[in-house]
Amino acid sequence: MPSPLSHWLLKTEPSTYSFCQLVRDKKTNWNGVRNFQARNFIKQMKPRDPALIYHSGEDKAVVGLAQVVSTPYKDLDPEGGEWYQVDLIPMAPFQKFVELKLIKSLHSFKDLILVKQSRLSVMPVSKIHFDLLVKMGKTSSS
DNA sequence: GCCAACGTTGGC
DNA sequence: GCCAACGTTGGC
Numbered sequence: 792m793p794s795p796l797s798h799w800l801l802k803t804e805p806s807t808y809s810f811c812q813l814v815r816d817k818k819t820n821w822n823g824v825r826n827f828q829a830r831n832f833i834k835q836m837k838p839r840d841p842a843l844i845y846h847s848g849e850d851k852a853v854v855g856l857a858q859v860v861s862t863p864y865k866d867l868d869p870e871g872g873e874w875y876q877v878d879l880i881p882m883a884p885f886q887k888f889v890e891l892k893l894i895k896s897l898h899s900f901k902d903l904i905l906v907k908q909s910r911l912s913v914m915p916v917s918k919i920h921f922d923l924l925v926k927m928g929k930t931s932s933s
Numbered sequence: 934g935c936c937a938a939c940g941t942t943g944g945c
Numbered sequence: 946g947c948c949a950a951c952g953t954t955g956g957c
Contacts, residue, residue, distance in 0.1 A: 802943095847943055847944085891944080908951090909951095910942050910949095910950065910951060910952090911951095912942090
């Protein structure tokens with residue numbers, strides 16, 4: 792039995808929903824994911840799992856640290872389908888955004904899904920990669 | 934079940 | 946603005 796996945800990276804378009812907004816909201820339901828692969832990862836999330844927040848578009852950088860605080864629950868869609876969401880709280884903003892450009896330039900990140908599969912919006916991250924990204928982001932909690 | 938056409942995401 | 950990488954849809 793493989794150990795459960797526990798570290799995540801969530802992608803968002805900052806003009807749609809940003810990490811700043813999550814900080815203001817104090818808590819949000821991470822909904823609207825309509826991709827099967829991403830959905831299957833959401834279903835594996837557990838309360839207390841840490842998650843990195845990545846901004847696509849303008850920033851193209853990992854910008855903050857958050858935490859899953861619910862088990863996955865239904866995200867109802869009038870179009871139908873079995874979709875899921877989790878609740879998320881902000882933990883710490885990155886003092887230094889970790890840009891995709893930099894991540895791509897480092898050989899140690901060559902297996903990061905963010906690099907290999909640019910369209911996936913919810914993905915697991917190895918603990919090694921996760922800790923490294925947090926360190927590079929210089930959050931106060933690291 | 935295959936594949937062409939089309940739509941979307943997101944990096945460049 | 947363009948294009949690569951996917952995902953979806955629909956004709957056959």
